[in-house]
Amino acid sequence: MPTKKLYGGIEAGGTKFVCVVASGPGHLVDEIRFKTTTPEETLGRAIQFFQPFVSSGQINVIGVGSFGPVDVNPESATYGFITATPKPGWSNTNVMGILRGALGIPIAFDSDVNVAGLGEYMWGVSKGCDPSLYLTVGTGIGGGYIQDGRSLIGLLSPEMGHLRIPHDRHVDPFVGICPFHDDCFEGLASGPAIEKRMGIPGAMIPENDPFWNIEAEYIASALVNYILTLSPKRIVIGGGVMQREFLFPRVRWRVRELLNGYVGSKSLLEHIDDYIVPPGLGNQSGSLGAIALAMQLDEEKDNPRI
Amino acid sequence: MPTKKLYGGIEAGGTKFVCVVASGPGHLVDEIRFKTTTPEETLGRAIQFFQPFVSSGQINVIGVGSFGPVDVNPESATYGFITATPKPGWSNTNVMGILRGALGIPIAFDSDVNVAGLGEYMWGVSKGCDPSLYLTVGTGIGGGYIQDGRSLIGLLSPEMGHLRIPHDRHVDPFVGICPFHDDCFEGLASGPAIEKRMGIPGAMIPENDPFWNIEAEYIASALVNYILTLSPKRIVIGGGVMQREFLFPRVRWRVRELLNGYVGSKSLLEHIDDYIVPPGLGNQSGSLGAIALAMQLDEEKDNPRI
Numbered sequence: 001m002p003t004k005k006l007y008g009g010i011e012a013g014g015t016k017f018v019c020v021v022a023s024g025p026g027h028l029v030d031e032i033r034f035k036t037t038t039p040e041e042t043l044g045r046a047i048q049f050f051q052p053f054v055s056s057g058q059i060n061v062i063g064v065g066s067f068g069p070v071d072v073n074p075e076s077a078t079y080g081f082i083t084a085t086p087k088p089g090w091s092n093t094n095v096m097g098i099l100r101g102a103l104g105i106p107i108a109f110d111s112d113v114n115v116a117g118l119g120e121y122m123w124g125v126s127k128g129c130d131p132s133l134y135l136t137v138g139t140g141i142g143g144g145y146i147q148d149g150r151s152l153i154g155l156l157s158p159e160m161g162h163l164r165i166p167h168d169r170h171v172d173p174f175v176g177i178c179p180f181h182d183d184c185f186e187g188l189a190s191g192p193a194i195e196k197r198m199g200i201p202g203a204m205i206p207e208n209d210p211f212w213n214i215e216a217e218y219i220a221s222a223l224v225n226y227i228l229t230l231s232p233k234r235i236v237i238g239g240g241v242m243q244r245e246f247l248f249p250r251v252r253w254r255v256r257e258l259l260n261g262y263v264g265s266k267s268l269l270e271h272i273d274d275y276i277v278p279p280g281l282g283n284q285s286g287s288l289g290a291i292a293l294a295m296q297l298d299e300e301k302d303n304p305r306i
Numbered sequence: 307m308p309t310k311k312l313y314g315g316i317e318a319g320g321t322k323f324v325c326v327v328a329s330g331p332g333h334l335v336d337e338i339r340f341k342t343t344t345p346e347e348t349l350g351r352a353i354q355f356f357q358p359f360v361s362s363g364q365i366n367v368i369g370v371g372s373f374g375p376v377d378v379n380p381e382s383a384t385y386g387f388i389t390a391t392p393k394p395g396w397s398n399t400n401v402m403g404i405l406r407g408a409l410g411i412p413i414a415f416d417s418d419v420n421v422a423g424l425g426e427y428m429w430g431v432s433k434g435c436d437p438s439l440y441l442t443v444g445t446g447i448g449g450g451y452i453q454d455g456r457s458l459i460g461l462l463s464p465e466m467g468h469l470r471i472p473h474d475r476h477v478d479p480f481v482g483i484c485p486f487h488d489d490c491f492e493g494l495a496s497g498p499a500i501e502k503r504m505g506i507p508g509a510m511i512p513e514n515d516p517f518w519n520i521e522a523e524y525i526a527s528a529l530v531n532y533i534l535t536l537s538p539k540r541i542v543i544g545g546g547v548m549q550r551e552f553l554f555p556r557v558r559w560r561v562r563e564l565l566n567g568y569v570g571s572k573s574l575l576e577h578i579d580d581y582i583v584p585p586g587l588g589n590q591s592g593s594l595g596a597i598a599l600a601m602q603l604d605e606e607k608d609n610p611r612i
Binding site for chain 2: 069083084131143145152153154155156157158159160161162163164165166167180181221224225226227228229230231232233258259260261262263264265267268
């Protein structure tokens with residue numbers, strides 16, 4: 001990086017918050033992690049952490065990647081809010097407004113997956129791949145699509161987790177756990193869906209259990225749909241479920257089998273090991289992505305994009 | 307339109323070609339339609355039609371929206387080609403190169419659905435809706451996603467027709483006709499799939515036949531996936547199958563039912579009649595879109611986009 005200017009970054013997860021002061025990977029000045037409790041307490045701790053850096057003029061922009069659903073439409077009255085979340089106490093929380101009000105500096109705000117995707121694009125394994133897709137398969141399933149260094153935002157941030165995919169009930173009679181759609185992708189393949197179906201957490205299911213082929217099938221089906229719709233140049237998959245690394249080769253193999261030569265791209269036909277990959281930044285995609293988001297907003301203040 | 311400058315446009319369909327000279331809707335100077343036969347004969351007729359307009363200096367750019375698969379990657383060696391098409395004689399046809407070589411002017415080239423989507427965005431029912439999606443459900447199924455007046459091109463033009471969607475074989479035992487994927491969206495719901503399943507063309511199946519609910523289900527499933535992935539602000543559906551206008555209310559109803567309140571947007575919850583709509587330009591989306599594409603290339607020559 002030509003500059004060592006510092007920024008604040010918040011990975012605002014539903015389980016824990018990670019707050020960092022950094023100028024990029026390898027230039028981490030300070031970090032704090034704490035459990036996500038009430039909005040008052042949690043955002044209060046974040047404010048307390050950043051306050052000295054703001055007062056001393058060391059940081060003047062903070063980026064936030066938040067659990068959702070979030071409102072990322074700048075024209076909306078609830079822009080910067082966590083909206084109707086099932087997480088108790090957090091519905092309609094003006095995350096951006098509370099931080100900006102307390103710290104008095106600009107706050108850049110986007111969804112957790114969009115921000116993680118941005119981190120991977122700026123400094124991780126998607127660098128130079130435009131467009132790229134970041135997918136998380138964990139407590140929930142969500143995707144962020146990065147084009148030209150920006151996340152895709154249309155009618156709303158699409159989130160991508162609730163795709164309708166084939167579900168063969170002879171092979172997998174599980175009905176799904178999505179409160180909206182029962183057996184959508186998230187309802188069938190998220191961490192909680194695995195635990196509900198199998199009676200134990202995914203982390204405890206042995207690698208040779210036939211269930212993992214079912215899981216790989218759902219992930220591959222969704223990836224095929226993303227490929228046919230978004231045509232990313234790289235797909236990064238993070239999240240707790242993907243900690244089981246043996247899933248990667250199974251998913252890649254099944255994606256290629258399902259596409260069956262329809263997409264005549266060497267990335268898919270010959271280099272799929274480099275096409276569907278784990279995060280390059282490990283568990284820092286989100287916090288470093290928040291730094292990248294802050295950096296972008298800071299640069300835009302001087303050079304607005306039309 | 308501030309200018310009356312004329313452009314050439316080609317809707318290069320697998321069944322017929324439409325060539326126009328126009329400056330926009332309502333300003334059509336000349337038009338010719340002919341059957342798609344061999345590349346030599348068909349492109350020859352197009353060249354013959356445009357030659358006098360080029361020689362006299364009336365047009366200096368032509369836009370082409372082509373049947374596919376097409377190569378729309380400017381960095382590719384086969385940019386501007388129709389690639390591995392099942393249409394006899396057309397595989398690896400350098401459409402852009404042949405036209406440019408014969409006429410000596412710049413040719414703008416994109417897929418038929420991308421160009422139709424651009425036409426609807428510029429002058430049709432998607433005007434002011436950014437991003438927007440154009441879908442055709444006819445001989446094939448394909449989609450074009452328009453953002454900021456440009457079609458989405460990533461690893462390749464995604465085309466979108468071959469999505470994996472739920473297929474309940476108890477309700478619809480038809481195995482599908484896609485040579486790559488059997489029962490993908492196109493394999494289940496295109497015009498030829500309808501005719502193969504029912505023994506008669508879709509145009510002859512009565513409105514009250516229960517099959518149409520199956521067709522509406524597939525279209526709605528795919529739309530849900532596009533909405534959750536691309537988040538368009540309007541969806542335009544053209545193509546022969548959608549000539550059966552009673553499909554529109556059924557598809558809208560089923561999209562809303564399948565989403566089940568997950569997407570909290572008024573466009574979907576309250577104004578779905580304006581969200582999923584037929585083309586505003588009727589059967590001219592493609593030819594006018596080709597004019598718009600030519601116009602863009604002409605403007606870029608003077609003001610290149612970075």
